[in-house]
Amino acid sequence: MAEKDNYSGMVDGINGLIDRQIFANEKIYSIELERVFTRSWLLIGHETQIPNNGDFISSRMGAESVILCRDPNRKIHVFLNTCTHRGMKVCLYDEGNTATFTCPFHAWSFATDGKLVGVPHEKDLYSKSLDKEKWSLIEVAQMYNYKGSIWATWDKSAPNFIEYLGGAKDHLDLALDSLDGSEGGTEVFGGVHKWISPCNWKVPAENFCGDSYHNVSHISVDMVGIGPSAGSGEKGRRDNELVDAQHLWISFPGGHGIHSAMKPANNEYIEAYKDNPIVEEYYRHCYKERELKLGERARIVPFVGTIFPNTSFHGRQPRALCSWHPNGPQSSQISRFFLVDKAAPKEVKDLVRRYYMRYAGPAGMTEQDDMENWNQATASCNGAIARRFPFNYQQSMGDYKINDPVPGMVSTQMTEENARQFYKCWASYMESQDWGKIMSHPAQTATGNGI
Numbered sequence: 001m002a003e004k005d006n007y008s009g010m011v012d013g014i015n016g017l018i019d020r021q022i023f024a025n026e027k028i029y030s031i032e033l034e035r036v037f038t039r040s041w042l043l044i045g046h047e048t049q050i051p052n053n054g055d056f057i058s059s060r061m062g063a064e065s066v067i068l069c070r071d072p073n074r075k076i077h078v079f080l081n082t083c084t085h086r087g088m089k090v091c092l093y094d095e096g097n098t099a100t101f102t103c104p105f106h107a108w109s110f111a112t113d114g115k116l117v118g119v120p121h122e123k124d125l126y127s128k129s130l131d132k133e134k135w136s137l138i139e140v141a142q143m144y145n146y147k148g149s150i151w152a153t154w155d156k157s158a159p160n161f162i163e164y165l166g167g168a169k170d171h172l173d174l175a176l177d178s179l180d181g182s183e184g185g186t187e188v189f190g191g192v193h194k195w196i197s198p199c200n201w202k203v204p205a206e207n208f209c210g211d212s213y214h215n216v217s218h219i220s221v222d223m224v225g226i227g228p229s230a231g232s233g234e235k236g237r238r239d240n241e242l243v244d245a246q247h248l249w250i251s252f253p254g255g256h257g258i259h260s261a262m263k264p265a266n267n268e269y270i271e272a273y274k275d276n277p278i279v280e281e282y283y284r285h286c287y288k289e290r291e292l293k294l295g296e297r298a299r300i301v302p303f304v305g306t307i308f309p310n311t312s313f314h315g316r317q318p319r320a321l322c323s324w325h326p327n328g329p330q331s332s333q334i335s336r337f338f339l340v341d342k343a344a345p346k347e348v349k350d351l352v353r354r355y356y357m358r359y360a361g362p363a364g365m366t367e368q369d370d371m372e373n374w375n376q377a378t379a380s381c382n383g384a385i386a387r388r389f390p391f392n393y394q395q396s397m398g399d400y401k402i403n404d405p406v407p408g409m410v411s412t413q414m415t416e417e418n419a420r421q422f423y424k425c426w427a428s429y430m431e432s433q434d435w436g437k438i439m440s441h442p443a444q445t446a447t448g449n450g451i
């Protein structure tokens with residue numbers, strides 16, 4: 001396979017062509033780990049997964065294992081899960097509570113603030129030469145707790161997380177805020193779905209930028225009607241509420257892509273849970289309350305989005321955060337947790353839990369449809385013949401406006417602009433451009449003429 005270093009050339013936004021090598025090539029994958037995943041902000045987990053001092057979960061940053069934990073002073077940390085002695089993982093569990101992480105290899109132990117606190121036979125074997133402070137666990141350069149979701153980067157010079165999100169923040173908020181419009185107030189419930197799928201991480205990340213074109217893949221699920229208020233021939237509340245909504249596909253500087261919608265001004269609550277009055281009342285109350293709190297802004301409702309590079313969210317039903325961890329050029333380790341209003345009654349939590357299980361994850365009906373596509377598309381990039389032919393990203397070229405009707409580079413017709421911008425940003429990282437350049441496109445002052 002010919003290897004090129006011209007990443008901008010491989011993702012040709014002018015002609016809407018993307019080289020299949022970027023989904024298959026080992027060298028490109030290893031450069032991604034270095035240039036994309038050591039710089040960008042990555043989702044680690046959620047504070048409600050570690051409510052008590054000493055609580056921890058394992059997560060990932062790129063292809064590397066990390067620990068998210070809470071120290072005895074309630075401070076949250078993200079550490080590389082590698083012993084500073086000889087590299088063994090100091091934490092072999094998905095979650096738990098501990099005072100120290102004791103390495104299984106030679107038993108160095110580290111407190112939950114990362115400090116090296118125990119070295120077997122230290123006095124006899126190391127005399128005074130071991131500077132324990134220096135051999136603490138390796139901690140991320142920046143960490144940010146955004147409405148309970150925990151993010152981190154290895155790059156000290158990366159823009160702070162809020163600046164990095166830019167206008168995408170307003171849409172991520174729709175997943176992290178309570179349904180009644182209060183800031184935050186969501187919690188992770190149930191465990192984390194983790195599984196491995198034979199697809200390149202960029203394929204699902206791009207899909208969640210707003211590939212609404214693929215809805216044909218889910219026709220069987222739509223016919224059955226698996227939504228919490230759906231049934232055979234009945235789409236359910238979410239879709240009924242959006243019949244007259246204007247769909248919005250929006251790109252933001254930094255490569256984030258969003259699909260949200262704007263409801264008409266006269267939109268009303270639609271009853272959907274007549275046989276479950278507690279649930280009905282909760283959703284009705286939240287709907288009214290959100291309008292009161294947010295006014296015009298309550299008209300914006302979320303579908304999905306990707307925060308560059310590999311964090312995606314579902315904003316409505318289900319509400320979830322998901323990471324597509326690179327696990328090889330043709331493999332992703334996927335992890336997803338679900339969010340619900342902390343204050344929601346048990347009946348609502350039960351209802352959405354059952355829905356989330358049948359919708360998403362390795363056994364979820366909708367996600368199975370998606371994975372079939374992602375996996376086969378990825379596999380095609382290995383074909384000796386197929387890899388000579390680029391993918392087509394020519395949909396709705398140039399059909400966007402700037403900051404109209406909402407901030408961002410906005411298309412009101414189905415588009416692959418978000419995907420084109422995602423890959424343009426990817427090329428900037430791959431070519432080691434500085435943060436100024438990475439965060440400067442799409443140029444939000446441009447008029448609609450493609451990229």
Ligand code: FES
Pocket residue numbers: 083084085086087088103104105106107108
């Ligand atoms: S590798 Fe951890 S104590 Fe040796």
Ligand SMILES: [Fe+2]
Pocket residue numbers: 214217218366370
């Ligand atoms: Fe899908």
